[in-house]
Amino acid sequence: MPRGDGSRVGVVRAVTLAWTRVWAIAVNTFREAIRNKVLYGIAFFAIGMIFFSVVLGTLSVHEEKKLITDIGFSAVSFFGVIMAIFIGVNLVYKEIDRKTIYAIIPKPIERYQFMVGKFLGVVMTLFAQTVLLSIFLFLFLALYGAPLTGTTFAAIYLIFLAIIVMTAVALFFSSFSTPYLSGFFSLGIFILGSVRAEAIAQISKVAKIGTLYDGLQVFASVIPDLTLFNVVGRVQRGDHVPFLYLVEATGYAVTYAAVLLALGSFAFNRRDFV
Amino acid sequence: MVSTQAVNAGQDVVLRAENLVKTFKKPFQMRSQVRAVRGLSLDVLRGEIFGFVGPNGAGKTTTIKMMMGLIFPTSGRAFVLGEPVPSGAAKTHVGFLPENPYFYDYLTALEFLDLVGRLFGLPKAIRRERATRLLERVGLARARDQRLRTFSKGMLQRLGLAQALVNDPKLVVLDEPMSGLDPIGRKEVRDLIIDLKNEGRTVFFSTHILSDVELICDRVAIIIQGEVRGVGALESLLSPKLLTVEVVSREGGSGTAGQPALERDAVVTLPGDADVESYLKERLAVGARIVSVIPRRESLEDVFVREAMGTGGDAAR
Ligand SMILES: Nc1ncnc2c1ncn2[C@@H]1O[C@H](COP(=O)(O)OP(=O)(O)O)[C@@H](O)[C@H]1O
Ligand SMILES: [Mg+2]
Numbered sequence: 001m002p003r004g005d006g007s008r009v010g011v012v013r014a015v016t017l018a019w020t021r022v023w024a025i026a027v028n029t030f031r032e033a034i035r036n037k038v039l040y041g042i043a044f045f046a047i048g049m050i051f052f053s054v055v056l057g058t059l060s061v062h063e064e065k066k067l068i069t070d071i072g073f074s075a076v077s078f079f080g081v082i083m084a085i086f087i088g089v090n091l092v093y094k095e096i097d098r099k100t101i102y103a104i105i106p107k108p109i110e111r112y113q114f115m116v117g118k119f120l121g122v123v124m125t126l127f128a129q130t131v132l133l134s135i136f137l138f139l140f141l142a143l144y145g146a147p148l149t150g151t152t153f154a155a156i157y158l159i160f161l162a163i164i165v166m167t168a169v170a171l172f173f174s175s176f177s178t179p180y181l182s183g184f185f186s187l188g189i190f191i192l193g194s195v196r197a198e199a200i201a202q203i204s205k206v207a208k209i210g211t212l213y214d215g216l217q218v219f220a221s222v223i224p225d226l227t228l229f230n231v232v233g234r235v236q237r238g239d240h241v242p243f244l245y246l247v248e249a250t251g252y253a254v255t256y257a258a259v260l261l262a263l264g265s266f267a268f269n270r271r272d273f274v
Numbered sequence: 275m276v277s278t279q280a281v282n283a284g285q286d287v288v289l290r291a292e293n294l295v296k297t298f299k300k301p302f303q304m305r306s307q308v309r310a311v312r313g314l315s316l317d318v319l320r321g322e323i324f325g326f327v328g329p330n331g332a333g334k335t336t337t338i339k340m341m342m343g344l345i346f347p348t349s350g351r352a353f354v355l356g357e358p359v360p361s362g363a364a365k366t367h368v369g370f371l372p373e374n375p376y377f378y379d380y381l382t383a384l385e386f387l388d389l390v391g392r393l394f395g396l397p398k399a400i401r402r403e404r405a406t407r408l409l410e411r412v413g414l415a416r417a418r419d420q421r422l423r424t425f426s427k428g429m430l431q432r433l434g435l436a437q438a439l440v441n442d443p444k445l446v447v448l449d450e451p452m453s454g455l456d457p458i459g460r461k462e463v464r465d466l467i468i469d470l471k472n473e474g475r476t477v478f479f480s481t482h483i484l485s486d487v488e489l490i491c492d493r494v495a496i497i498i499q500g501e502v503r504g505v506g507a508l509e510s511l512l513s514p515k516l517l518t519v520e521v522v523s524r525e526g527g528s529g530t531a532g533q534p535a536l537e538r539d540a541v542v543t544l545p546g547d548a549d550v551e552s553y554l555k556e557r558l559a560v561g562a563r564i565v566s567v568i569p570r571r572e573s574l575e576d577v578f579v580r581e582a583m584g585t586g587g588d589a590a591r
Contacts, residue, residue, distance in 0.1 A: 021393055028378065028381065031381065031385070032379070032380045035380035099376045101344075102339075102344060102372035102375070103375060107441075108394060109393050272346060273339070273344045
């Protein structure tokens with residue numbers, strides 16, 4: 001922070017410097033990721049899977065467009081989330097394990113800035129992946145005569161928001177835990193988050209009594225509601241996704257990710273790099 | 275030897291450890307813990323080359339990590355350039371080489387130095403100029419566009435030195451800077467450290483090899499089992515024992531008439547505690563000439579081992 005007067009110029013300069021550092025880490029993380037051939041392997045595997053699912057879909061007698069849409073979007077979402085968890089849980093671990101972090105932390109960068117930079121770098125990487133997978137998805141959809149509408153793009157955008165949330169979840173766990181445990185927890189959150197609305201509805205029907213219910217309610221409210229980001233039904237029906245819905249979903253994702261990132265940075269701040 | 279009084283008398287302390295303690299707990303083992311550093315204090319003064327010497331496992335890296343804000347002391351404090359660790363203001367003026375450094379696999383040397391320059395908030399022109407110059411300085415100019423994944427241990431060490439200098443630091447902290455290098459490389463690093471001092475920087479470096487500090491350090495601290503056993507000029511800390519004295523004399527001096535002198539060299543090895551002077555007088559008295567008198571001392575390495583084995587004592591306290 002700038003010394004003394006706390007003048008506006010000083011604050012602006014401090015913020016600019018902070019952002020420069022965050023961005024440097026982000027770009028570096030992105031660069032590392034896109035040069036890593038392993039990730040390409042996974043991406044092409046995902047594309048293969050999408051193609052395979054679509055072909056399978058065409059074998060079913062009825063409503064092939066609907067099925068292809070469902071399977072296609074699910075594949076983009078699933079592989080995005082898997083990748084988010086995979087990269088997210090390894091991100092910090094790898095830096096410590098390989099000792100690359102030893103040269104970074106002694107530089108004038110705050111630990112939270114490092115964390116945010118890493119996060120943004122992964123988000124950039126996953127953005128590139130989502131774009132890549134979407135292009136293939138759109139190609140397949142076009143091939144089978146499903147129209148590309150605003151809703152199609154909205155659906156992809158929402159999937160990307162879910163990916164951002166899951167990246168934050170993975171990074172949060174990895175800020176204080178091992179990759180295996182973090183991966184396990186993140187996957188659990190993903191599954192719970194995907195069924196959350198239904199689960200809450202079920203619980204409220206079955207166990208309307210006392211503290212168990214309250215406890216579950218609290219637990220459920222901490223789990224991100226990933227169903228918000230799934231609008232494949234609307235795509236299938238050709239429904240419109242209101243702009244306000246996108247704004248709300250964006251707000252939810254960004255807030256959720258920001259809180260997790262703050263908590264993760266807090267844990268990261270007191271960590272020994274040994 | 276610089277005592278605490280001298281420090282207080284106004285010499286700048288650029289690096290200070292105050293009673294640093296670090297205890298590692300082993301996971302899943304309640305009782306067992308490693309006391310890696312046990313109340314370590316030292317002061318490094320502006321402009322000196324300070325050697326931090328001790329056998330493997332003595333706690334050098336642990337101490338340095340605490341000073342660099344990588345791990346937190348169990349107790350005690352560290353100050354860099356007068357600021358408590360970690361301080362953003364101090365970090366701006368510090369260069370650090372980690373032990374056995376490793377950097378990002380998929381970046382090139384130039385890209386990595388650029389990243390470091392960005393972290394220091396340097397403008398592009400300066401980043402580029404310094405990166406190029408530093409790669410030249412550490413002998414990596416030809417590998418500047420090579421991915422770091424392909425770097426050898428020695429090359430990583432050199433790049434580590436370069437990245438420690440990107441910010442034109444006032445204080446340079448190097449953890450085992452000569453490790454992984456061949457004899458020529460070690461010499462180059464020694465020369466680099468001397469150059470850094472001549473440029474007005476303070477250098478603090480660790481090593482487990484005594485000969486690394488012998489020639490270049492103004493002062494050293496000897497650390498054994500997490501404690502400083504002595505601080506000061508190396509010779510004052512480790513007084514090598516005189517083992518033997520080898521005397522070579524030319525015997526047979528003046529020949530008798532008509533016959534040339536039959537000269538031969540006599541080599542006599544006297545024990546370290548022998549009365550060398552009277553031996554020399556005796557030889558001179560019978561007409562011999564003294565060719566050489568060579569004291570054979572313990573090597574510093576031997577002394578070091580001797581110190582490390584024993585309790586060591588408070589050599590400079
Ligand atoms: N993360 C750790 N967990 C447990 N023990 C450790 C850890 N790091 C270092 N140690 C122990 O602390 C002692 C000092 O290690 P270190 O500082 O690396 O020594 P040096 O750098 O002088 O060789 C050693 O006994 C080492 O085994
Ligand atoms: Mg060490």
